[in-house]
Amino acid sequence: MxxxxxxxxxxxxxxxxxxxxxxxxxxxxxxxxxxxxxxxxxxxxxxxxxxxxxxxxxxxxxxxxxxxxxxxxxxxxxxxxxxxxxxxxxxxxxxxxxxxxxxxxxxxxxxxxxxxxxxxxxxxxxxxxxxxxxxxxxxxxxxxxxxxxxxxxxxxxxxxxxxxxxxxxxxxxxxxxxxxxxVWGVWYSKSLFAERGWTYPKTWAEMLALCETIKKAGIAPWTYQGKYAEYINDPLLTMAAKAGGLDLVKAVDNLDPAAWSQPGLKQAAEAFAELAGKGYIMSGSEALSHTEAQAAWCQKKAAFIPCGSWLESEQKEVTPAGFDMVMGTVPSASSGDRLPVTAVQASxxxxxxxxxxxxxxxxxxxxxxxxxxxxxxxxxxxxxxxxxxxxxxxxxxxxxxxxxxxxxxVTAAGPDAFNYRFRTWYAPLAKAVDDATAELVNRRISAADWSARIQKASDSLAKDSTVKKYKR
Known part of the structure; x- marks a missing residue:
């Protein structure tokens, strides 16, 4: 659309x-x-x-x-x-x-x-x-x-x-x-990073280290469009796909009985739980709309924001001159990832x-x-x-x-562009993932609880004979 x-x-x-x-x-x-x-x-x-x-x-x-x-x-x-x-x-x-x-x-x-x-x-x-x-x-x-x-x-x-x-x-x-x-990724101001001498991270360990540096500089490392938790789902699910490969993506979309307990998804959930636990998400982000969170980011109140490739066009009326926004790919969870760091979620x-x-x-x-x-x-x-x-x-x-x-x-990703389809196939599962992730990044549930809640919703759909099923 x-x-x-x-x-x-x-x-x-x-x-x-x-x-x-x-x-x-x-x-x-x-x-x-x-x-x-x-x-x-x-x-x-x-x-x-x-x-x-x-x-x-x-x-x-x-x-x-x-x-x-x-x-x-x-x-x-x-x-x-x-x-x-x-x-x-x-x-x-x-x-x-x-x-x-x-x-x-x-x-x-x-x-x-x-x-x-x-x-x-x-x-x-x-x-x-x-x-x-x-x-x-x-x-x-x-x-x-x-x-x-x-x-x-x-x-x-x-x-x-x-x-x-x-x-x-x-x-x-x-x-x-x-x-x-x-294409979905993590956005930042190229000029801000150049001014501060920061380098966009390729691994999650590098991301956490940079977030600590950014926090000490008096800037919130991350914000997100809190009223729409699906925004922060994208980097989490992208990280999971990189860790577990396309087999993980297919298991999720196919409503497999152990899909959401796969190591790649657990690892990604734990990563974002840690991001929140260390105080690297701007206070009050949960209550922000997409326009409010993106405006705060354009005002350099936060260094990173997750979003799709429409962000530049959407923000063109309020982006300061010289801000030079760019999209980075989601960092790798570990050296054992099955997809390269250049892989992107796209549709x-x-x-x-x-x-x-x-x-x-x-x-x-x-x-x-x-x-x-x-x-x-x-x-x-x-x-x-x-x-x-x-x-x-x-x-x-x-x-x-x-x-x-x-x-x-997109050029760097080449054939390693991928997309989950459960969101368009199964609205109840999409909502369950959004709700659980909102709880996760606001430190109200653990990564294990996140996985269990979503798997329960997936299993319920799989058993519902009134819902048409799709397979990848």
């Missing part, structure tokens, strides 16, 4: 991480499922497949594109439409830029008359899990295997950053492609899909091939100071300190 779209007082990442949750989406009516069950397919507009037309677009078939018009606007989508028109000048394009995609699109999906492309983003988006269950979305395998629009020798699949395909995959089929890429958002009953499915797929071209993604990055999901889109650009650090982190 486009973080800019989130209404205050919600923090941007809260809805960014809930793209699959019916609780924040417009539920599809049962009639939609009934319609899908009949498998009534409209006559498809298609043409001959050639090297120049790999998806078989009918040159004069109309194309309808619906785009969520949030903080990123829709100019970037319109530019891709203009490229489509340049290639297929006989095709008439109907563009709609909307705020409430779900409200407008739900009746059209129910009626079996959806548009050809939908940017299913925003707080009122359609529930993707319901769409998938009702077979209302097109499997994008053909698009992913098609030649990239402007990168000879590559397929569309080859051009995407790590995790993008997995983020849009449900029950083995990739049904959405997300256009933007979010994609701004979710595009092609409805299964679209009249011009081939055109919808071709439009996405154009939208996800490198030229299109580069223009988007320049206009929005946001990392697109297309690899290399920011190469050669002069970037701000924050976006530059995010780009560098």
């Amino acid at each position: 486009n973080p800019e779209s989130l209404p205050r007082p919600y923090p941007r990442r809260t809805l960014l991480r809930t793209a699959g949750l019916a609780a924040v989406t417009a539920p599809l009516l049962s009639a939609c499922v009934t319609s899908a069950g009949k498998e009534e397919k409209p006559a498809q507009a298609g043409g001959a497949k050639t090297a120049e037309n790999p998806l078989g677009v009918k040159a004069d078939a109309p194309l309808e594109v619906v785009v969520f018009k949030g903080g990123y606007g829709d100019d970037y989508a319109i530019k891709a439409e203009q490229q489509y028109t340049a290639k297929y000048p006989q095709a008439k394009i109907d563009h709609k830029g909307l705020q409430k995609v779900g409200e407008a699109m739900q009746p059209r999906f129910v009626a079996g008359d959806p548009p050809d492309v939908v940017d299913n983003t925003g707080a009122g988006r359609l529930d993707i899990a319901t769409l998938v269950g009702a077979k209302q979305v097109t499997d994008l395998a053909e698009l992913l295997a098609a030649p990239a629009f402007d990168q000879p020798g590559k397929t569309v699949r080859d051009t995407l950053l790590p995790g993008v395909i997995e983020d849009g995959t449900f029950d083995g089929s990739t049904v959405t492609l997300n256009f933007t890429y979010t 994609s958002s701004e979710s595009y899909l092609v409805p299964a009953q679209a009249k011009n499915r081939a055109g919808g797929l071709e439009y996405l091939r154009i939208l996800f071209a490198k030229e299109s993604a580069t223009a988007f990055a320049q206009a929005n100071s946001t990392l697109p999901a297309v690899a290399g889109a920011t190469d050669g650009l002069t970037l701000t300190s924050g976006l530059g650090s995010v780009r560098d982190a």
